[in-house]
Amino acid sequence: MSPRKSDSRERMVLSTAVLLREYGASATSIDRVLAHSGAPRGSVYHHFPGGRAQLIDEAVALAGDFVADLIETAMRADDPLEAIDAFFALWRERLVESDFRAGCPIVAVAVETNDDAPQLARSAAAVFARWQEALTVLFVRHGLPEARGKRLGAFIVAALEGAVIMCRAEQSVEPLEATAAEIHDLLVHALRDRPDTGLRPMP
Template structure:
């Protein structure tokens, strides 16, 4: 029987993801992760021989997989609008619950210069690509051409991430609510198998 995955390792990766959301990549140090997770210092290079860069890379993958799983679950619905509305609601809840302190850990890595670990930006790019692909697949299944679905998927991700940044700065959900409403309206008109506004009861 293989040994159980270390609790301290899991705690450190979860803590790194949480710290990335709140403080960004530059401030997510080994010391801060240890303090947040309560893991013993001696476990750092045992579990992460690549040091801080490996730890952050795994935190990015964890956060990306978590959100990606939520997107994938949403894409199994029969109503693509509800799936995308739920994606916006998820971010709204995270902002409100964290008092506008928690952003996206993938953005935190993507926007900072990591000359000592350039692979982190590539990791963030892979996460964004996976999210776009999942959303594009949803839109294609509901009748959009692949090219249009890909553009709209990229637009949705960009709108969410940009709005989250604005919400944190303004300490208000207004930018995210506006983006959600506008994208909802765009999709109502773009999806060919949905009734157009005013036609629902005809």
């Protein structure tokens, strides 16, 4: 069954997010998005009067919402260690399934100069801030001081993104697994030392 024409806007945004994570921002052209999504050329400026910049901006928001939903789902776990371990496992699965082609579309936008569309860097920064805030809420909910929770949230996002880049370069999950293990140990200590943790003591 072919997609409905009314789906073209959503297909184009999704295709842009996929292309960003695999090829980067500069290589994500309108022509490439159209070829990937199968959307008619006439739909570009009908749906996106701001052109390529608007399309990328909306793809950044879509990808940001997706990861934020993963974090917020993990937040419902009773054990924050289990939640963070599961979050890293999802990224590992994404890397392996894509044969190390799929990175983070937010990083793809953040690391490239966008003098013609400075709002893209601001959008990427807003997504990173949302992820950090979601992680802060998780840690505060489990008894850590807010300042420590913010630092851990920023550290986890930074470490994860760096590990994903290294995994793609090395074609290996080892950097991600090493990062996940170190963060797990860090959180064990942080949560163990909080007042009234209820966490089982380390052996």
